[in-house]
Every structure is written in structure tokens, then in C-alpha cells.
Amino acid sequence: xxxxxxDREHLATLQSYYxxxxxxxxxxxxxxxxxxxxxxxxxxxLERLEDAGLLDRTPDGDWSPSERFxxxxxxxxxxxxxxxxxxxxxxxxxxxxxxxxxxxxSKTVLIRVKGDxxxxxxxxxxxxxxxERTSEATPGDIVVAIVDxxxxxxxxxxxxxxxxxxxANANYAxxxxxxxxxxxxxxxxxxxxxx
Numbered sequence: 689x690x691x692x693x694x695d696r697e698h699l700a701t702l703q704s705y706y707x708x709x710x711x712x713x714x715x716x717x718x719x720x721x722x723x724x725x726x727x728x729x730x731x732x733x734l735e736r737l738e739d740a741g742l743l744d745r746t747p748d749g750d751w752s753p754s755e756r757f758x759x760x761x762x763x764x765x766x767x768x769x770x771x772x773x774x775x776x777x778x779x780x781x782x783x784x785x786x787x788x789x790x791x792x793x794s795k796t797v798l799i800r801v802k803g804d805x806x807x808x809x810x811x812x813x814x815x816x817x818x819x820e821r822t823s824e825a826t827p828g829d830i831v832v833a834i835v836d837x838x839x840x841x842x843x844x845x846x847x848x849x850x851x852x853x854x855x856a857n858a859n860y861a862x863x864x865x866x867x868x869x870x871x872x873x874x875x876x877x878x879x880x881x882x883x
Contacts, residue, residue: 698722698733699742703757712743712751758784789877795821797873799832799841806830806841809856811878817841818877823870827851830875835865839872 701721705713713721718730734751737743744754759782790796801815809830811817817832825831827846832839833853842853842863853863 695736789818805855805857805860807857816879817875819873820876821873825871825874832872834870836867
């Protein structure tokens with residue numbers, strides 16, 4: 689039981705180090721960080737994390753984070769935005785943000801939003817739009833489109849006149865392309881960081 693607790697603490701230490709430096713620490717540094725007196729003790733701890741699927745080995749034998757290394761706990765019970773409910777802090781399951789937001793990594797890009805034309809859709813300046821690259825979209829999709837050689841993020845719509853783009857802010861006009869309207873991708877998620 690004590691090793692399991694220590695391994696959770698070791699994983700948290702490795703995750704914090706990786707978040708700051710984008711590499712895993714050396715054995716010598718790990719001895720200090722994990723509080724071990726020998727490299728063999730560090731190796732055993734790393735091997736336990738490997739057995740748990742949290743670390744991998746590169747073809748050169750170096751340690752690297754596995755996909756599970758980036759898992760975060762997600763509550764199995766949603767938090768209501770209405771009336772409070774009883775809290776149960778132990779109810780969670782692991783999930784990686786990438787797996788949750790991105791179905792097709794090779795076709796997905798993150799695009800920073802600039803401006804307030806989509807605020808009524810909950811999309812704010814500074815957000816990261818998770819966009820799946822495709823040239824096809826359905827009316828109602830929020831798309832990154834190229835209109836008359838300029839990029840914009842809007843809702844795709846169609847009427848008798850043809851395809852056009854709708855803002856989600858009454859201060860902005862509908863965009864009807866004078867020339868070509870091309871779909872760059874469809875927004876499939878949104879990331880916002882609060883300070």
C-alpha cells in the first residue's frame with residue numbers, strides 16, 4: 689500500500705517536472721526529487737510506473753511519458769450549474785484531454801480566437817478553437833472559413849441566396865462572400881484558461 693501511495697506521489701513529481709521542462713529528469717536528479725539514495729531504487733520506481741502504463745521506454749532505452757501519463761481525473765458525477773448536490777470527492781475516472789477533445793490528431797489544429805464576434809456562442813477572444821481540418825461542413829457547424837481570402841470563425845448557414853456566415857454577436861453583420869467561400873475546418877471543441 690505504501691509503495692502505491694509513493695508511486696502516486698512520484699508520478700505527481702514527474703508530471704510537475706515534465707510540465708515545467710518538457711523532459712523527464714535524469715536518474716541523478718530523480719534521486720533528489722524522489723528522495724532515494726540510489727539509482728537502483730529510482731529505477732525500480734520508474735519500472736513500477738512503467739508496469740502501470742504511465743511511462744514508456746524509447747528505442748534508445750530512455751524513459752518517456754506514455755499517453756496515460758497525461759491522464760487527469762474527471763468526476764463521474766457532473767457538477768450542476770443549478771441547485772447544489774452532495775459532493776463525493778472520490779468519484780472520478782482518468783481521462784486525457786487530447787483523447788477527450790481530439791478524434792483525428794493528424795487533421796486537428798488549435799487556433800487562437802481573436803475578437804468578439806462569437807461571444808453569444810460562448811467563444812471569447814483568447815480561447816483556443818479545436819478545429820478538425822475538412823473542406824466539408826453542414827449548415828449549423830461553427831467553421832473556420834476563408835472568405836474572399838480572409839480567415840474567420842463563424843456559423844455556416846444557407847438560404848435561397850446561398851452559403852453565408854453568421855456571427856454570434858448582434859454588433860456584427862452576416863458575411864456573404866463577394867467571391868469564394870472555402871471551409872478550412874469545423875470547430876469540434878474549445879479550450880479556455882482562466883487566470
